[in-house]
Amino acid sequence: MSRANDRVEALLREYAELIAISGQDAFKARAYEKAARAIGGHPVDIAQLDAKGLMDIPHVGRSIADKVLEYLRTGRIPEVEASREAVPAGVRELTRIPGLGPRKALVLHRDLGISSVAELEEALRGEKLRDLKGFGERTEESIRHGILLLRQAGDRILLDAATELAEEIVAELSRIPGCVRCTYAGSLRRMRETIGDLDVLVAADTSEPFMAALTALPATAEVIAHGAKKTSVRTASGVQVDLRVLPPASWGAGLQYFTGSKAHNIRTRELAARHGLKLSEYGLFDAETGENLASETEEDVYARLGLPWIPPALREDRGEIAAALRGELPELVTERDIRGDLHTHTDLTDGLASLEDMAAAAAARGYAYYAVTDHAPDLAMQRMTKEKALAQRDRLRALDRTLRGMRLLHGTELNIGPDGGLDWPDDFLAGFDLCIASVHSHFGQTREAMTSRIIRACENPYVAVLGHPTTRRLGIRPGVDADFDAVFAACARTGTALEVNSHPERLDLCDEDILRAKRHGVKFAVNTDAHATVHLPYLRYGVGTAQRGWLTKEDVVNAWPWGRLHRFLREKRRR
């Protein structure tokens, strides 16, 4: 199962929402939110902690510690369950709609009896909302738009949740006697940014124990189909998991087939057909004789088609087969290639861990360098000042002298204002080792204004990286409207790296934007934007996204040795 910290975080967040929707003290709701975030980001497994240990976590007091202990003992928190009784699940779902918060959801439920998105749509059609106090025609319109956004997110889940679930299932099935091989395939193996359902493969001579195990998993809520070759279940969180059990001799062909994508498989089968071969999940066969020519490993299958093994992240029919035939597949950047993280936060602003703890966690990952980039004053809620930044720099330099093998960099994440202005004047920016600049507000500007705003920030000689360039958040809001070809060209011209933000909710730039940007000759920085030590491993999702954008370590500045990265940073300041 996932970390107890994550499960408790989800429960406390739900409780906070329920408190807010039922119209109780807003500060109480905030207290639960803060505790949820702190527990989710806490580096120690809370299952190991007693009451005192729990209360040492910031924002966790007696009351919440008791609820956590109750959860660890019984798997339940009675208060949360009681609140669920009082608020229909559909009402909570209403707050998923961007622009619709707990107060409006409460009014909708109390005055119109609305308790699902479907009922809300019905009321919208009848123009019933505009008569409610605090609502109007514009509100109706914004809710309609919000529902549209929610629908676009669909039923897909984020990469981190999918990865955790898949790894749990694979670990479980791998323990069963007779398991020759087990892994996940499908869009998760290709590291798509969101996942519709999970495909798990097992190589074994008998399938029944694996099928039975899947249906018996604690996460399984419903069995959709249960057969000898394939079993499908749905988890409590609504994710469909398909399990296929193959004879060990078909492993490679099966893995190739179930990894997809569909478009890639069509290409490979066409290629097979041109050679008088037939490719299926059981193997690559001679079309005439039916002789099995390759099936045990993916390498065998691709080789018999005259191709090198193609990394899953490239299997999207974006020219990878033609490139493979020419022997020009890119040597993709890997997680091991990344020498440092250039975008991270501490508890000086909105991070959860101290400078010392973040640096220690980074050093434990074997990084050669690591930048701390807390927010700057224009994000007013963070209350940053020059004095605080300078004090942090002193602490960081002192800490740096005690570290062996990892260089600490003092950076900042600047806010790109509506006109492209930044938080601090150039002479102060010059004191940082590196500056990231990102858009955090005013998302609704015109395309022209947004484009020139971002470009102006990139033209600042001290801005080394454009952070989460489109500012999208998956399932929450789309990216801003800007002429990104113009932005990418400006980045190439000014020597500004584009971030590939690894947070599973962002993955920004996305694969297709990376491909576009690369054609402009831009460099990239794959960063985590970590706000807690447990976020540093998000890097794998950013690297997966970079791979889907065909990036090599040549393209990624934080895959370079420090000397080269340092020259890159210096070069920009000299332009």
Add this chain to the structure above:
DNA sequence: GCCGTTTTCGGCCCGACTGTTTTCAGTCG
């Protein structure tokens, strides 16, 4: 509900934006 202390209750990251209101409430980051 948590926190800090001015040790026992008052404040809780702050500001912008939007829409509905006519001085404010809700939402967002």
